[in-house]
Amino acid sequence: MQQHLAVCKVMSTKQLYLYDSYLKEFQAKVLSVVGNQVVLDQTAFHPLTGGVANDLGCLSRGNLRFSIAKVDINRETKEITHTLEELAELKPGDSVSGALDWDRRYRLMRLHTAAHLIATIMYRDYSALITGGQVDVDQAKLDFNLPKTDREIFEAAVRKANEEARKGVELKIYFLAREEALKIHGVVKLAEKMPPEEKELRIVEIPGIDLQADGGPHVKNTNEIGEIQLLKIENKGKNQRRVYFAVK
Ligand SMILES: [Zn+2]
Numbered sequence: 001m002q003q004h005l006a007v008c009k010v011m012s013t014k015q016l017y018l019y020d021s022y023l024k025e026f027q028a029k030v031l032s033v034v035g036n037q038v039v040l041d042q043t044a045f046h047p048l049t050g051g052v053a054n055d056l057g058c059l060s061r062g063n064l065r066f067s068i069a070k071v072d073i074n075r076e077t078k079e080i081t082h083t084l085e086e087l088a089e090l091k092p093g094d095s096v097s098g099a100l101d102w103d104r105r106y107r108l109m110r111l112h113t114a115a116h117l118i119a120t121i122m123y124r125d126y127s128a129l130i131t132g133g134q135v136d137v138d139q140a141k142l143d144f145n146l147p148k149t150d151r152e153i154f155e156a157a158v159r160k161a162n163e164e165a166r167k168g169v170e171l172k173i174y175f176l177a178r179e180e181a182l183k184i185h186g187v188v189k190l191a192e193k194m195p196p197e198e199k200e201l202r203i204v205e206i207p208g209i210d211l212q213a214d215g216g217p218h219v220k221n222t223n224e225i226g227e228i229q230l231l232k233i234e235n236k237g238k239n240q241r242r243v244y245f246a247v248k
Helices: 102-126 151-166 178-182 188-192
Strands: 025-034 037-040 057-061 064-074 079-084 095-100 129-135 140-145 172-177 200-206 210-213 228-235 240-247
Touching (some): 095 102, 102 151, 102 200, 172 178, 178 200
Antiparallel strands (some): 057 064, 129 140, 172 200, 200 210
């Protein structure tokens, strides 16, 4: 989605997921524990941000396993907070291992890359700007600025997104200096909204189709998305149309 806040590396917690969407397990050190909230020096758990649902999974230390209920970003401290389902028997300095619920994460990745395809086709072919969206584990929704509810437009966009997905395009994910990113048409609008301390932006490119600053996990190749299915279209007020879709 286009409104990622965490596309940069300026954070107290090292965001391992920015570098490798396929990292399922990792080691980390506990930095702080408050109640059932744990902050690590690094994490592969993607927090709830940028319109993509958070990862779930568990942290373990020795024989102890702690299930994760929520992962989000503390905007003040710029830390990623892992909220455990029960009180954490952990303390600062402990070494832990993290394991993602991979089925959930992989579905989010497939839906997220599908969302980028649909959004870019809606803009390219129908001049419809994305105004919001949310990728959840079972479905995703995107809001577009469109003057009328036109089912044919959404059906065509999903059909075209499926055609692009089937081409098997390899995604490119890399960091660019802010000044370089600003020169690229399409990421400029977003980059200008970012705080000035963000020196580098993470770029997600689906070559030949889409390029944008983005902090979320994606599949490596569009052929991993599977079949995108249009679920429903809603009228959300003046010029606002919402489309729901899933991947199969
Ligand atoms: Zn995105």
